[in-house]
Structure formats: structure tokens, C-alpha cells
Amino acid sequence: xxxxxxxxxxxxxxxxxxxxxxxxxxxxxxxxxxxxxxxxxxxxxxxxxxxxxxxxxxxxxxxxxxxxxxxxxxxxxxxxxxxxxxxxxxxxxxxxxxxxxxxxxxxxxxxxxxxxxxxxxxx
Amino acid sequence: xxxxxxxxxxxxxxxxxxxxxxxxxxxxxxxxxxxxxxxxxxxxxxxxxxxxxxxxxxxxxxxxxxxxxxxxxxxxxxxxxxxxxxxxxxxxxxxxxxxxxxxxxxxxxxxxxxxxxxxxxxxxxxxxxxxxxxxxxxxxxxxxxxxxxxxxxxxxxxxxxxxxxxxxxxxxxxxxxxxxxxxxxxxxxxxxxxxxxxxxxxxxxxxxxxxxxxxxxxxxxxxxxxxxxxxxxxxxxxxxxxxxxxxxxxxxxxxxxxxxxxxxxxxxxxxxxxxxxxxxxxxxxxxxxxxxxxxxxxxxxxxxxxxxxxxxxxxxxxxxxxxxxxxxxxxxxxxxxxxxxxxxxxxxxxxxxxxxxxxxxxxxxxxxxxxxxxxxxxxxxxxxxxxxxxxxxxxxxxxxxxxxxxxxxxxxxxxxxxxxxxxxxxxxxxxxxxxxxxxxxxxxxxxxxxxxxxxxxxxxxxxxxxxxxxxxxxxxxxxxxxxxxxxxxxxxxxxxxxxxxxxxxxxxxxxxxxxxxxxxxxxxxxxxxxxxxxxxxxxxxxxxxxxxxxxxxxxxxxxxxxxxxxxxxxxxxxxxxxxxxxxxxxxxxxxxxxxxxxxxxxxxxxxxxxxxxxxxxxxxxxxxxxxxxxxxxxxxxxxxxxxxxxxxxxxxxxxxxxxxxxxxxxxxxxxxxxxxxxxxxxxxxxxxxxxxxxxxxxxxxxxxxxxxxxxxxxxxxxxxxxxxxxxxxxxxxxxxxxxxxxxxxxxxxxxxxxxxxxxxxxxxxxxxxxxxxxxxxxxxxxxxxxxxxxxxxxxxxxxxxxxxxxxxxxxxxxxxxxxxxxxxxxxxxxxx
Numbered sequence: 001x002x003x004x005x006x007x008x009x010x011x012x013x014x015x016x017x018x019x020x021x022x023x024x025x026x027x028x029x030x031x032x033x034x035x036x037x038x039x040x041x042x043x044x045x046x047x048x049x050x051x052x053x054x055x056x057x058x059x060x061x062x063x064x065x066x067x068x069x070x071x072x073x074x075x076x077x078x079x080x081x082x083x084x085x086x087x088x089x090x091x092x093x094x095x096x097x098x099x100x101x102x103x104x105x106x107x108x109x110x111x112x113x114x115x116x117x118x119x120x121x122x123x
Numbered sequence: 124x125x126x127x128x129x130x131x132x133x134x135x136x137x138x139x140x141x142x143x144x145x146x147x148x149x150x151x152x153x154x155x156x157x158x159x160x161x162x163x164x165x166x167x168x169x170x171x172x173x174x175x176x177x178x179x180x181x182x183x184x185x186x187x188x189x190x191x192x193x194x195x196x197x198x199x200x201x202x203x204x205x206x207x208x209x210x211x212x213x214x215x216x217x218x219x220x221x222x223x224x225x226x227x228x229x230x231x232x233x234x235x236x237x238x239x240x241x242x243x244x245x246x247x248x249x250x251x252x253x254x255x256x257x258x259x260x261x262x263x264x265x266x267x268x269x270x271x272x273x274x275x276x277x278x279x280x281x282x283x284x285x286x287x288x289x290x291x292x293x294x295x296x297x298x299x300x301x302x303x304x305x306x307x308x309x310x311x312x313x314x315x316x317x318x319x320x321x322x323x324x325x326x327x328x329x330x331x332x333x334x335x336x337x338x339x340x341x342x343x344x345x346x347x348x349x350x351x352x353x354x355x356x357x358x359x360x361x362x363x364x365x366x367x368x369x370x371x372x373x374x375x376x377x378x379x380x381x382x383x384x385x386x387x388x389x390x391x392x393x394x395x396x397x398x399x400x401x402x403x404x405x406x407x408x409x410x411x412x413x414x415x416x417x418x419x420x421x422x423x424x425x426x427x428x429x430x431x432x433x434x435x436x437x438x439x440x441x442x443x444x445x446x447x448x449x450x451x452x453x454x455x456x457x458x459x460x461x462x463x464x465x466x467x468x469x470x471x472x473x474x475x476x477x478x479x480x481x482x483x484x485x486x487x488x489x490x491x492x493x494x495x496x497x498x499x500x501x502x503x504x505x506x507x508x509x510x511x512x513x514x515x516x517x518x519x520x521x522x523x524x525x526x527x528x529x530x531x532x533x534x535x536x537x538x539x540x541x542x543x544x545x546x547x548x549x550x551x552x553x554x555x556x557x558x559x560x561x562x563x564x565x566x567x568x569x570x571x572x573x574x575x576x577x578x579x580x581x582x583x584x585x586x587x588x589x590x591x592x593x594x595x596x597x598x599x600x601x602x603x604x605x606x607x608x609x610x611x612x613x614x615x616x617x618x619x620x621x622x623x624x625x626x627x628x629x630x631x632x633x634x635x636x637x638x639x640x641x642x643x644x645x646x647x648x649x650x651x652x653x654x655x656x657x658x659x660x661x662x663x664x665x666x667x668x669x670x671x672x673x674x675x676x677x678x679x680x681x682x683x684x685x686x687x688x689x690x691x692x693x694x695x696x697x698x699x700x701x702x703x704x705x706x707x708x709x710x711x712x713x714x715x716x717x718x719x720x721x722x723x724x725x726x727x728x729x730x731x732x733x734x735x736x737x738x739x740x741x742x743x744x745x746x747x748x749x750x751x752x753x754x755x756x757x758x759x760x761x762x763x764x765x766x767x768x769x770x771x772x773x774x775x776x777x778x779x780x781x782x783x784x785x786x787x788x789x790x791x792x793x794x795x796x797x798x799x800x801x802x803x804x805x806x807x808x809x810x811x812x813x814x815x816x817x818x819x820x821x822x823x824x825x826x827x828x829x830x831x832x833x834x835x836x837x838x839x840x841x842x843x844x845x846x847x848x849x850x851x852x853x854x855x856x857x858x859x860x861x862x863x864x865x866x867x868x869x870x871x872x873x874x875x876x877x878x879x880x881x882x883x884x885x886x887x888x889x890x891x892x893x894x895x896x897x898x899x900x901x902x903x904x905x906x907x908x909x910x911x912x913x914x915x916x917x918x919x920x921x922x923x924x925x926x927x928x929x930x931x932x933x934x935x936x937x938x939x940x941x942x943x944x945x946x947x948x949x950x951x952x953x954x955x
Contacts, residue, residue: 013741017748024753055733084733091840092796106740106776109747 003120004028006047008038008064009082010056014105018051021109022116035059039067042074049120051112052099054083062097069098078119082107175479179472180465187464188457195453199446206446207420211409214422214435217355221363222424222433224351228265229428232327232343233310235263240271240329240339249280249290256282259341267324268342272296279337301328305338312429315345315373320382322346323373348374349381352433361437368430370397380414387414392421396432400425410439478506486513494521544689547571551696561704565597565697569672572693573599576686578674579653582609583662583697584622585670591616596670596701601652608648616668620645621659626668631660631687636679655679660690662698669698725790732783736776743772781912788919795923797948800839802873803828806866809846816854822862824850829867837948841920845928846875848913849940853879860937868946872926876941883934892930893918917942924948 005027009015019029030045032038035056042050050068054061061081068074080101081094091102101115239259256269260282270281276297281289296302304311305328313326323345330338348365352374355363365374370388375381387393392411399405413419413436420442423434478500485498494517500510554567565583573581580600584593593614598606616623625632634657640646649657654675662669672694676682682690746769748754750762757765787793810824817824846864853862860880867874884892893914921928926944 011737011740013737014744017741017744020748020753021744084736092798106736106743109744110751 002026002028003048004030004045005116005120006030006032006038006042006045006050008032008035008041008050008056008061009053010034011053014053014082017109018112021113025113025116027116027120033057035061035064038064042068042077043071046073047077049116050077050079051116052079052081054081054094062093065094065097065099080112080115080119082112176472176476179475180468183468183471184461184465187467188461191457191460191464195457199450199453202449203443203446206443206449207409210420210437210442211422214357214361214420214437215424217357217363218422218424218433218435220424221351221355221365221435222426222431225348225365225431225433226426226428228347228351229312229426232263232265232341233329233428235259236266236269236327236339236341237310237329239269239341240331240336252280253282253288253290256280260284263341265344265347266341267344270340271337272302272340273337276302301326301340302338304328305330305340314369315367315371317382321378323349323381345374349376349378352376355435357435358437358441360441361435363433363435365426365431365433366393366397368397368400370394373431385414390414392423393432393434396423396425396434400430400432413438474502475506478502478510482506482510482513485510489513489517489520494518494524544575544692547575548692548696551693555696555700555703561700562597564700564704566599568693568697568700569597569599572672572690573674576658576674576682576690577676578658579677580605581672581674583670583672584614585701586616586626586662586668588668593622593671600675605648605652608645612645621657622671622673625659626661626671629661629663629666631658631691633658633682633687635681638679649675653677656682658682658687658690660687660694662694662701664698664702669701672697721790724786725792728783728786732779735779739772739776739779743769743776746772781916784916785912785919788916793919793923795838795841795948797836798839800835800837800842802832802835802842802866802868802875805839805843805846806864806875808843809850810864812847813850813854816851817862820854820858822854822857822860825861825863827863827865832866832868832873833946835873835944835946835948837924837944838920842924842944845917845920845942846877848917849877849942852913853877853881853938853940856881857937871946872943873946874941874943876939878937878939880937883936884930884932884938885934886932889930889932893928 005022007015007018007022007029009018009031010033015031015033019031022029030041030047032041036058038050038052038056039059041047052061052065056064059067061083065079065081068077068079078101079099080103081091081097081099082103082105083091083094084105094102100119103112103115236259239255252271256271259269260266267285268281268283271279273279276295276299278292278294278296279290281292301311301313309330311326311328313328315323315325318324325343325345326340327343328338328340330336352363352365353376357363362376364372364376364387366387367373370386370393372381372385372387375385388397390411390413392408395405395407399407407421407423409420409422411419411421413421418439419436420439421434421436423432425432481500482498485496488496489498496517497514498510500507551568551571554564558564569581569583572578578600580598582595582599582601583597585596586593593616595606595609598609601609614620614622616626621632621634634640637646637649637655637657652675654677656676656679658674660672662671672690674682674690746765749757750765750769784793806826806828810826814824850862850864857879858881862880863876863878865876865878918928921942921944924944925948926942928940928942930938930940932938
């Protein structure tokens with residue numbers, strides 16, 4: 001079964017790169033453009049993995065992660081934080097919020113793909 | 124001189140008694156006086172005054188007594204000698220008289236016998252001689268018997284009153300001394316002999332004038348001499364007596380003594396007198412001892428014819444009786460004089476000591492602080508003057524004490540005022556230092572100032588330079604009405620008021636009576652508020668007008684210089700406070716601005732970073748996807764171009780990251796993310812990231828990792844960044860040779876070094892390469908590019924780990940960068 005990945009990212013370019021990268025790699029994608037939508041889609045779609053931008057409009061990545069973790073079925077869904085280098089050093093903060101991994105922007109698509117594959121072994 | 128010695132001994136004895144008596148008198152008097160003193164002045168102070176008293180008393184007694192004793196002694200001495208000489212003279216007269224009588228008597232007998240002897244020639248008839256002899260016996264009653272011895276020494280006739288006359292007895296008397304001596308010396312006196320054991324007799328023999336004449340011998344009864352002697356009266360117990368030339372007693376009132384044939388030659392005066400007959404130079408003592416051993420005053424006279432001596436002795440006790448009487452009188456007088464002297468001495472001494480004592484006690488009391496004490500001495504002498512001086516001194520002392528007390532009280536008051544002023548100033552300066560609330564501060568200063576200035580109210584004005592107006596900054600004791608009046612007055616710099624004047628003159632202005640001031644803009648308002656006097660002091664700061672302090676009193680009168688000085692102190696404190704507050708306000712404003720600017724800068728950097736990164740992210744992402752053939756296979760030339768694009772894009776990203784890192788470090792916002800890490804992994808990560816770069820320059824990367832290095836705790840990503848920077852630099856600046864990377868752990872410290880065989884760094888540059896935006900200035904580095912931020916960031920990161928980083932280098936041979944970090948790093952609170 002095709003693994004589904006929820007991309008929560010406000011930048012269209014970034015979403016496009018991820019989309020191109022991950023769909024090529026065989027994943028099904030759900031996209032959200034802000035934190036609130038991300039949480040809503042996570043709840044309704046139950047993705048297998050979430051790529052979470054931290055600097056998001058409406059609801060930032062930390063809060064969105066916390067809310068997703070509050071949903072019973074989503075307690076163990078892998079969440080990879082994709083955060084700006086400007087906020088590097090906040091890796092600990094993303095982990096506190098409930099993220100499993102961390103990718104700093106600008107990310108290398110290869111690196112991102114490697115992390116995604118590491119968290120979705122069967123995919 | 125034994126007599127003088129006697130007298131002196133006696134005198135001494137008398138004097139000793141007298142002294143004893145006086146001693147007792149003195150002791151008694153002394154006890155009485157001591158008791159008196161003890162009563163008068165208490166037990167403790169006796170010692171000194173008693174000694175003074177004793178000194179005076181003894182001195183006076185010794186003076187009076189001594190002069191008495193000396194005069195009496197001299198008087199008695201002369202009186203004694205005069206008496207004795209007079210007595211001696213009387214006795215000698217008596218002796219001489221007796222001697223003369225006795226000599227006359229003997230001479231008469233001798234003449235009568237001589238006449239009888241020489242009248243008849245030797246051959247005259249017996250009868251004729253008897254007749255002559257009978258006539259002789261009739262004429263001379265003292266002759267008891269008379270006889271004639273013819274020239275051949277035979278007694279021819281003897282006529283006696285006692286026996287029968289004998290005629291021509293023929294007794295041979297030629298060898299008798301009375302015959303031989305008479306024949307030789309014409310005259311002979313026999314020693315005295317006694318008849319019937321009671322009558323002294325003397326044989327007188329005389330030879331006739333012719334050579335062949337016989338010798339007439341008469342036995343003479345010396346009872347007449349006894350009569351003469353007995354008649355001599357010498358005092359009561361005095362006696363006259365006669366001794367012959369051998370010292371035998373011839374005549375004495377007590378005939379018994381004579382009859383016992385007493386030899387007096389052993390008595391010293393008799394012996395001396397007998398010797399004097401032969402040698403007139405010998406002195407006979409006037410005092411001797413008689414045959415009974417009594418001391419006597421003695422005188423004598425010689426009877427030249429017979430070689431006898433008449434002595435007149437008077438017992439010394441009797442002879443000196445008048446002298447003794449005189450002596451006793453004198454002694455009595457002396458004793459009385461001494462007693463008197465003692466009494467006078469004691470009295471005088473007391474007279475002298477009492478005032479001195481009173482003086483001493485009084486002086487002690489005055490000295491002890493009883494300045495009201497007055498010494499009461501009315502001796503009208505130096506002591507009284509001294510006492511008066513003491514009293515005067517006491518009075519003056521009291522006066523000066525009183526003055527002093529006033530002065531002390533004044534000074535104390537001044538001191539306490541100064542102290543309270545000082546306290547107020549301290550309070551004020553403490554307030555200035557402890558609070559930044561200018562309003563509260565000015566009110567506190569004003570309250571202190573008004574309280575110390577005894578002012579009913581006051582105000583502090585601040586001066587607004589732009590409008591040249593005074594604003595009421597603080598008010599004290601001012602009615603609401605007055606405050607309003609002041610606020611409405613819009614007091615300006617060039618008004619005619621003390622406020623303006625004091626500020627323009629830069630000195631305090633005082634109005635001692637407001638009622639006397641007619642033209643003063645606030646006068647009526649102030650008068651209504653019961654203000655009568657006021658003091659305005661400018662608040663100046665380095666001659667710039669800050670404001671003014673004003674205090675107001677409800678009573679007229681000057682504030683005084685010291686109060687004005689004090690108010691000026693308050694004014695300068697107020698000025699300081701106002702200025703401090705203004706400065707603080709400025710600083711606060713500035714720092715707020717700075718904070719805002721800093722926030723803007725951070726925000727700007729964050730935004731810029733984000734804004735720069737976002738397109739870069741897309742560029743790099745797409746580039747990578749294209750290179751990976753996600754969008755279809757590309758010609759190799761296109762791939763090469765995409766590779767160059769990627770490289771430059773990453774370089775740009777590095778630059779952006781470095782700038783961002785540094786700004787975060789400078790803002791103190793770079794915090795370490797401390798986690799467990801492996802130094803070995805860091806080295807491997809860096810090596811794998813730089814391998815391709817090194818390989819491109821054909822530089823071998825030699826890695827030396829010590830075995831068994833412990834896991835560390837620190838910011839792995841940042842440490843990786845540091846090592847990556849060092850290795851990247853090494854590769855960048857080395858064209859040939861090799862790069863060596865070594866890591867080991869020692870004593871809880873990781874030591875990492877990166878050595879290259881590059882151009883090396885000149886010594887002058889070594890310290891500076893860790894500064895921001897610094898690069899070794901040569902063409903090579905320019906060619907190599909770079910921001911020059913890498914080492915500065917590396918240094919900060921190592922220092923945040925409490926480690927150190929340094930470089931060793933030899934120009935032309937290469938450089939070795941070292942860094943050390945604790946195996947277990949601790950968070951170093953946000954500081955850069």
C-alpha cells in the first residue's frame with residue numbers, strides 16, 4: 001500500500017520540490033499550507049508521515065506538532081521537522097514538541113528522502 | 124675643774140627632769156590637740172597637717188626654750204663663780220685675821236720672854252731672875268712656866284704657876300732642842316704638846332743677846348689660840364683651825380680632835396698649802412674635802428713666825444646654798460618659761476596651721492570641683508591673701524566653667540544641628556542613590572530642607588530651557604490655593620522675583636520681610652498664605668540653570684549664613700537629583716531605542732535569512748532534483764553547469780549562515796544544544812564531507828583518531844561546524860602536501876588538531892585571524908575567497924564550550940590549528 005505523507009509547508013516552491021521528489025519516490029502526498037490546515041488534514045487523513053515546517057502562518061510548527069500529538073491515533077506517526085537554519089539550535093525545541101527528526105532548510109532533497117525512507121522502512 | 128663638772132652634772136640632772144616633765148606635758152598636749160584635730164577635720168587628713176603642726180610647735184618651743192636655757196645657764200654659771208669667789212674671799216679674810224691675831228699673840232709672848240731673857244746677864248743672881256720671871260708670869264697670863272738654862276745647859280731656875288719653884292736643879296738640858304736650837308737661832312718654838320691631856324702647850328726658848336748668855340725657856344699655854352679659833356664664826360657649819368708646819372692639827376673648835384693629835388697633812392688643800400709655804404707658786408684648791416670627807420670651800424692664811432697655817436673651811440653645801448637657791452629659782456623660771464614657750468608654741472603653731480589647714484582643705488574642695496566653696500581665713504596675713512587668691516580663683520573658675528558650659532551647650536547644639544543637617548544630607552544622598560523616582564526624591568529633599576530651615580513651606584522648581592519657564596516640581600506645606608496660584612503664575616526667567624533673581628545671579632536671594640516688599644508678583648498670594656520671609660536658592664549644574672529651591676517662613680527675619688549654606692547644599696543635591704533623573708531618562712530612552720534597534724536588527728536578520736534562504740532553497744532543491752534526473756536525463760554539459768550552480772549556491776548559503784551565526788553570537792543568542800556526541804563520528808562526518816574537495820586537489824587526508832575516546836557532551840552540530848571550517852580552510856589554502864586530522868582525549872579534554880602544508884601564517888597575523896572579517900592579507904587568500912568569519916565563529920563556539928583554539932605556524936611550511944574542549948561541556952549562559 002502506498003505510504004501517504006502529509007506536507008505542511010507554506011512555500012509553494014518547497015512544496016513543489018517535495019512533491020516532485022516524494023511522488024517520484026512513490027509516496028502519496030497530502031499538502032497543507034498552514035499549521036491549522038495541517039492539523040486538520042492530519043486528523044482526517046491519518047498520514048503515515050508528516051513533514052512539518054516550523055515557520056508557518058496561523059499556527060506554527062511547534063504548536064501544530066503538539067496538537068497532532070494530542071490526537072490519540074497520531075501519537076506515534078513520524079514527524080520530520082523542516083526548519084529554517086535561522087532557527088537552528090531549536091532542534092531540541094522541535095524534539096520537545098514531539099518531532100522525531102529534523103531537517104534544516106535549505107534541505108538537500110537526497111538527504112530528506114533518506115530521512116523519510118529511514119522512518120518509513122516498508123515504503 | 125671637778126667643781127664645774129659637778130655643777131654641769133647637776134644641771135644636766137635638773138634639765139633631764141625638766142625635759143621629762145615637758146615631754147609629758149607635750150605628750151598630753153599633743154594627744155589633746157590631736158583629738159581636737161581629729162574631731163575638727165575628720166580622721167583621714169591628719170597626717171600632713173599634724174606634721175606641719177608638730178614642726179611649728181617644736182620649732183617655737185625649741186626657740187623659746189633654747190634661748191631661756193642658754194641665758195639661764197650663762198647666768199647661773201657666772202652667779203656660781205661670783206658667789207664662790209666672794210665666799211672664798213670672806214673665808215680668806217677670816218683666816219688672815221685669825222692668823223694675824225695668833226701671830227700678834229705669839230710675838231707678844233716672844234717679846235716678853237725676850238725681854239726677860241735679855242735683861243739680866245748670864246751671871247745674874249737667881250733671885251733676880253726669879254723676880255723677873257715672877258713678873259713675867261704676872262704680865263703674861265699665857266705663860267705657865269718659865270725657866271733659865273745657863274750657857275752650859277744646866278737648869279738654874281724654874282718658876283711655875285702650877286708647881287713649886289725649883290732653884291738650881293742642875294738638870295742637864297744641853298742636848299735638848301730648846302737649848303741647842305735657841306743657842307743657834309736665838310729663838311726656838313717647840314712643837315705643840317699637851318698637858319693634862321687637854322691643854323696645848325708650846326715651848327718658847329730664847330737665848331740671851333750675849334754670846335755667853337743662857338737660854339730662857341717659857342711654856343706657853345695655847346688655850347688663847349683655841350679661843351681665837353673658836354671665836355671665828357664661818358656660816359653655820361664652817362670651822363677655823365690651825366695646823367703646824369707638819370700638818371698636825373694645833374687648834375680646832377672641837378678640842379677633842381686636837382687632842383687626838385690629828386694629822387691633816389693628808390688633806391689635799393692642807394698638803395698644797397704646806398707646800399706653798401716653801402713654794403709660793405703652788406695653787407691651793409678652793410674646794411676640797413675635810414677630814415670627814417665632806418666637800419668644803421676652803422681658805423687659809425699662814426702664820427709666818429711659827430710656820431703654821433690657819434684654815435677656814437665651809438661645807439660646800441652650805442657655801443653654795445645661795446647659788447643652789449639661785450639655780451633652783453632659775454630652773455623654775457626655765458621650766459615655767461619652757462612651759463610657757465610650749466603653750467605659746469602650740470598656740471602659735473595652731474594659729475599658723477589652722478589657716479594653712481583650712482587653706483589646704485579649701486583648696487582641695489575647690490580643686491575637687493566645689494567651686495562654690497569659699498575659704499574662710501581672717502588671719503590678715505599672707506595666708507589670708509593666699510586664701511583670698513584661692514577664693515578669687517574659685518570664683519573665676521566657676522565663672523569660666525559657667526562660660527564653658529554655655530559654650531559647650533552652644534557647641535553641642537551647633538553639633539547636633541550640624542549632625543541633623545548631615546543626617547538629612549546623607550538621607551537625601553542615599554535617596555538620590557537608591558531611587559530614580561525624581562518626584563519622590565525632590566519631595567524628600569524639600570521636606571528635609573523645610574524641616575531644617577524651620578520653614579513652614581517650600582517648593583522646588585525646575586527650569587525649562589526651551590520655554591524659559593519655571594515649573595513647580597515639588598511643594599511642601601503649601602496650600603492648594605497657593606499651589607494653584609504658583610502654577611497659574613507662569614513664572615518666567617526674567618520676572619522680577621527672587622526666583623528669577625537667584626537663578627540669574629547664580630546665588631541665594633533672601634527676603635527677610637515680605638511685608639516690606641511692594642513689587643513682587645507673588646507677594647499677595649504669599650502674604651495670604653502667612654509667608655513673611657523666604658529664601659530662594661538656584662539649582663545649578665556646571666553653571667547651567669536646573670531650577671530653584673525655595674523655603675518660606677511664617678516669621679520675618681534672616682535665615683543666617685549657615686542656613687543659606689545648608690540650603691545651597693540641598694539645592695546642589697536637588698540639582699544633582701534632577702540631572703541624574705534627566706540623564707537616566709536619556710539613558711533609558713537611548714537603551715530603549717537601542718533595544719528596539721537590536722530587535723529590528725535581529726528581526727531583519729531573521730527575515731533576511733529566511734527571505735534569502737527561501738529562494739536559495741528552491742534553487743538548490745531543484746538543482747539537485749535535476750541533477751538526479753528527476754526531470755529526465757540531461758546532457759553531461761548541462762549536468763556540469765548544474766554542479767557549478769549547486770557549488771555557488773551552497774557557497775552563498777554558507778555566507779548567509781556565517782553572517783547569521785555571527786550576529787546571533789554577538790546578540791548573545793547563540794546557545795549550545797548540549798547532547799551526547801562522539802568525537803570520532805564528528806571527525807568521520809567532516810572527513811566524508813571534505814573527501815571530495817581534498818581528492819579534487821589530490822591532497823591526502825590523514826586521519827589519526829586515538830583509540831577508546833569517551834563519548835562527549837556538547838553541541839555536536841557546532842563542533843562539526845568548527846572542524847569542518849578548519850579542514851575546509853586547510854584544503855582551501857594547501858596546494859600540495861597533505862592534510863592531517865588528529866583527535867585524542869586527555870584528562871577530560873578532547874584535543875583536536877588540523878595540520879596543513881600550506882603557506883603558513885606570519886606571526887603578526889596569528890592572533891588576528893580569529894577576529895571577525897579578518898583574513899591573512901595576501902593575494903592567495905583573495906584568490907581563495909571566503910567571508911573571514913569562519914575562524915571567528917569557530918573561536919566563539921569553542922569558547923562557549925569553555926575550550927580554547929589556537930594556531931601554530933611556520934611561514935612556507937604550513938599551519939596547525941588546535942582546539943581543546945572539555946569532554947563534558949556545560950551550558951554557558953547565553954553570553955558571547
